[in-house]
Amino acid sequence: EDQKHVANGDPLPLSQSQIPILGHAFEARIYAENVPKGFLPATGVLHHYHIPDSSGVRVDTGVREGDTVSMHYDPMIAKLVVRGENRAAALVKLKDSLSNFQVAGLPTNVNFLLKLANHWAFENGNVETHFIDNYKEDLFADARNSEFAKEAYEAARRSASLVVACLIEKEHFISAQKNPGGSNLLPIWYASPPFRVHHQAKRTIELEWDNEYDSGSSKILKLTITYQPDGRYLIETEENGGPVLEVKTTYVKDHHFRVEADGVINDINLAEYSKDQMRHIHIWQGSFHHYFREKIGLKLSEDDESQHKPQSESSAIPQGAVEHQW
Incomplete structure (x- = not known):
């Protein structure tokens, strides 16, 4: 409703100072994709699909076990959203939720997201748009190591x-x-x-x-x-x-x-x-x-x-x- 008023030229009903920041949240998008092959989209049947269920955790998904992720639609399986009283608490919940997000039947980016969430730079909040490029040696398998x-x-x-x-x-x-x-x-x-x-x-x-x-x-x-x-x-x-x-x-x-x-x-x-x-x-x-x-x-x-x-x-x-x- 507020969007309609703003589109009509009306002022926002609240100022920024009236909106308090309470807690911290992360959103992780679970995709059917092959990470080692450059994050190529993947297809297949969800033979096993288990999502985390706990306080402060929300999973927005449009699939269930037995469904097929096809080439005709976006390969995103779910949005995992976690909330905590601060960034550290929310990050702990994110790691735990990713550990309990189970998909079998096609490749996903869950393991990659978990590795990213456990990276020291991400834990310290040193995150920007070139994060993956800057730390690719830590995030991707290197046969030389x-x-x-x-x-x-x-x-x-x-x-x-x-x-x-x-x-x-x-x-x-x-x-x-x-x-x-x-x-x-x-x-x-x-x-x-x-x-x-x-x-x-x-x-x-x-x-x-x-x-x-x-x-x-x-x-x-x-x-x-x-x-x-x-x-x-x-x-x-x-x-x-x-x-x-x-x-x-x-x-x-x-x-x-x-x-x-x-x-x-x-x-x-x-x-x-x-x-x-x-x-x-x-x-x-x-x-x-x-x-x-x-x-x-x-x-x-x-x-x-x-x-x-x-x-x-x-x-x-x-x-x-x-x-x-x-």
């Missing part, structure tokens, strides 16, 4: 270990749900955890990870999971000398897991969907978000097949034949 590349790889390897532990734990949960009588109705080998006398069951899973510090390259992370009698998992990668991570996982519900690793308990969110003969897996833990792929329908190696079957099944005796008669 071996220290950052090593940190990124170690973080991805740890996340991959947590992913496989969560996936296996969810498989056991679903298996138990399909057999209401519990694991007693299942063959011993498929109990949770798998059990065989004088033998610890093992399983190998390969995950593909896009290494942002090696442009256009993806790395295969081969993880070996050893089941422990107490339900924990020992997870190691094929690299010589790589650390062994002991993980205890609890499947809470939907996408939520509670994971204990290295004596620290954390809540983890996992989203997965299938596309183009691949299983796509996203993991969120605190400020970390990683994306992996796993080929669907891979044939087990002979070693893996023998490990996943009881001895009688691994032998050459035809099905239904009698070995011994007592």
Whole structure:
């Protein structure tokens, strides 16, 4: 209404001195775009879409999980607006909200915005229109920075270990749900955890990870999971000398897991969907978000097949034949 009066030549109803400044706010625009490729617009299906919901946080969005971001419209997914009593408080809320803004199915700028919000210059308020150009070496992956590349790889390897532990734990949960009588109705080998006398069951899973510090390259992370009698998992990668991570996982519900690793308990969110003969897996833990792929329908190696079957099944005796008669 005031806009109409001003357009008609009437004076503003309030002067600047009558408008107090209360608190501080940030707005972050969430886009479907490929940051490493020059912020090119991206398209795809929102297979998983979770927005933060807390006091002082507003999300303006016109999409929901299952919708498609197409080439025919602006690739903006949402506007994230946070408010605090001062800039520092609002910035803390912005970082937390970006950490809890989860999108799976297409690339977004969420990780970039989070990296920007955590930059020391942004925290100090040294922001102007050339901010990204001035600090591009900090904001974008640089293959020449071996220290950052090593940190990124170690973080991805740890996340991959947590992913496989969560996936296996969810498989056991679903298996138990399909057999209401519990694991007693299942063959011993498929109990949770798998059990065989004088033998610890093992399983190998390969995950593909896009290494942002090696442009256009993806790395295969081969993880070996050893089941422990107490339900924990020992997870190691094929690299010589790589650390062994002991993980205890609890499947809470939907996408939520509670994971204990290295004596620290954390809540983890996992989203997965299938596309183009691949299983796509996203993991969120605190400020970390990683994306992996796993080929669907891979044939087990002979070693893996023998490990996943009881001895009688691994032998050459035809099905239904009698070995011994007592």
